[in-house]
Amino acid sequence: MVAVAGLAMSAIAARVAVSPPMYVQVYLRVGGSMVAGQLTSYDATDAAIKTTKEERTIAWVDMTGASAFTLRSRLIDKTKASDWLELGEMGWGMNVKQARYALNKAASMDPALKPKVDAILASEPGALVKDKAAEAVDAPDAGGAGDAAPAVEGAFAAGTPAENAAAIEKYRADATEVAGKLKVRLDEIQTDHFLIFTDWDQREYAFLKTNLEGAYAVVSRQFDLSAKENIFIGKLPVYMFARQSTFRQFAKEIDDAPPYMATMASGYYYSRDDGIGHMAMWKPDPTDTNGDVRKAERRWAYVLTHEFTHAFIARYRGHGRIPVWLNEGIAEMIAAGQFPRSDPIVMAQRMAKSKMDISPVFDDDMSKAGASYPIMRTLVEMLAGDNPRAFKAMVDDIKGGMDGEDALEKHFHCDYTGLTMAWRTWLGQVKVQYAPE
Numbered sequence: 275m276v277a278v279a280g281l282a283m284s285a286i287a288a289r290v291a292v293s294p295p296m297y298v299q300v301y302l303r304v305g306g307s308m309v310a311g312q313l314t315s316y317d318a319t320d321a322a323i324k325t326t327k328e329e330r331t332i333a334w335v336d337m338t339g340a341s342a343f344t345l346r347s348r349l350i351d352k353t354k355a356s357d358w359l360e361l362g363e364m365g366w367g368m369n370v371k372q373a374r375y376a377l378n379k380a381a382s383m384d385p386a387l388k389p390k391v392d393a394i395l396a397s398e399p400g401a402l403v404k405d406k407a408a409e410a411v412d413a414p415d416a417g418g419a420g421d422a423a424p425a426v427e428g429a430f431a432a433g434t435p436a437e438n439a440a441a442i443e444k445y446r447a448d449a450t451e452v453a454g455k456l457k458v459r460l461d462e463i464q465t466d467h468f469l470i471f472t473d474w475d476q477r478e479y480a481f482l483k484t485n486l487e488g489a490y491a492v493v494s495r496q497f498d499l500s501a502k503e504n505i506f507i508g509k510l511p512v513y514m515f516a517r518q519s520t521f522r523q524f525a526k527e528i529d530d531a532p533p534y535m536a537t538m539a540s541g542y543y544y545s546r547d548d549g550i551g552h553m554a555m556w557k558p559d560p561t562d563t564n565g566d567v568r569k570a571e572r573r574w575a576y577v578l579t580h581e582f583t584h585a586f587i588a589r590y591r592g593h594g595r596i597p598v599w600l601n602e603g604i605a606e607m608i609a610a611g612q613f614p615r616s617d618p619i620v621m622a623q624r625m626a627k628s629k630m631d632i633s634p635v636f637d638d639d640m641s642k643a644g645a646s647y648p649i650m651r652t653l654v655e656m657l658a659g660d661n662p663r664a665f666k667a668m669v670d671d672i673k674g675g676m677d678g679e680d681a682l683e684k685h686f687h688c689d690y691t692g693l694t695m696a697w698r699t700w701l702g703q704v705k706v707q708y709a710p711e
Contacts, residue, residue, distance in 0.1 A: 441508030603654030
C-alpha cells in the first residue's frame with residue numbers, strides 16, 4: 275500500500291513515502307532505457323526508484339508518457355474524481371493517448387469537473403514535454419503509448435538496421451563477459467529471432483533452434499502477428515546452460531535474481547536496469563522424471579514457451595506493463611495450448627468450489643504462490659475464450675497505459691469482483707479432458 279493515497283499529482287505538497295516499497299519499471303524518454311526497482315517515494319516532480327545498484331530520482335517528465343501515466347495511475351485513489359482529473363491532466367501534458375479516458379472518467383464521476391475537463395481537452399497536448407529533446411510521443415488520438423523512439427506503429431516498434439546491428443553486438447559482448455565470469459564456454463547460435471549462447475552439445479543445437487522458433491510462431495499467432503516479423507531489437511538473447519549449477523550461478527551473479535528464482539526455477543525472462551531483456555534456462559533433466567526423456571523435454575518446452583511469452587509481451591505495443599495475473603495467465607494459457615495439462619484446471623475448480631478468496635491474485639504488490647497459477651490461467655482462458663477480440667483489445671488498452679480493472683470494465687463490463695463470480699460459474703461448467711503432464 276502507498277502510505278499516503280489519493281493525492282493529486284500537482285497537489286502533492288510534501289514527499290510521499292511508499293511503504294512497503296512497490297516494484298516498478300519505467301522507461302526514459304531520451305534513449306529509451308529502462309529503470310526497474312522499488313519505488314520508495316515520490317512527489318509532484320519526481321519518483322525515487324531503488325535499483326539493485328543505486329537509488330535514482332527520476333522526474334516524471336523524463337519518463338516516457340506511458341511509463342509516467344501507468345505508474346501514476348497505480349498511486350491515485352480511483353474512487354476520487356479529482357485524482358482522475360490530475361492523472362488526465364498530467365497525461366495530456368505528456369501527450370498520452372489514455373489521458374482522454376482519465377479526464378472523461380473524472381467528469382463522469384463528478385459533473386462539476388466537466389468545465390475543467392473541457393478546458394484541458396481544448397488546450398494543446400504535450401505542453402509538459404514540448405521543449406524536451408529527442409521526445410517520441412503520441413498524439414492523444416493516435417495509436418501509440420508515448421514510448422521512446424521509434425514510435426510504436428501497430429503492434430511493435432521495429433528496430434532500424436543500425437539499431438539491430440548495435441544490439442546484437444552488445445549482446446555478444448555481454449555473453450563474452452558472462453562466459454568469463456562463469457568460467458564456461460558459450461557458443462553462439464543464431465535463428466531468425468534468437469541469439470542463443472549455450473554450452474550444450476553441438477548435436478543438440480537443432481533441438482534448441484526448433485523449440486525456440488516454434489515458441490515464437492505460437493506466441494506471435496496468439497497476438498495476430500506474422501512469425502516472419504521480428505518484434506525484438508536485434509534478436510532476443512537466450513542463455514541455455516547444460517547444468518543447473520551454471521544456471522543458478524548465472525541467476526545469482528549476473529542477474530542478481532531473487533534466491534527462489536535461482537534455486538527453484540527451470541528458466542526465466544529477465545529485464546535488466548538498462549532495458550535489455552534475456553531468457554535463461556537449463557537443460558531438461560530426465561532424473562526429475564524417472565528417466566523419461568520425453569517427459570523431461572516436454573516440461574522444459576512448457577517452461578520455454580511460458581517464459582518466452584513474457585519476453586514477447588514485454589515488446590508488444592510498447593513498454594507498458596500489464597497486471598501480473600494477466601501476464602502470467604496469458605503465458606500459462608499459451609504454454610498449455612501447446613503442451614496440454616489438465617491438473618491446473620482441476621485445481622482451479624477445487625479452489626472455485628471452495629469459495630476461497632482469490633482477490634490477492636489481482637494485487638501486483640503481493641507475491642504469487644504456485645497455487646495462483648491455475649487461477650490466473652483459467653481467468654485468462656475464460657476471457658479469451660468468451661470473446662477473443664475483446665480480450666485482445668483489453669490487452670492493447672492496458673499496454674497503452676489503461677488501468678487493468680478499468681480495461682476489464684470497458685471490454686467485459688465487470689470489475690474484479692464480477693470477474694471472480696463469472697470465473698466460479700464458468701469453472702463449474704468446464705468439462706475436463708485428462709491430459710497427462
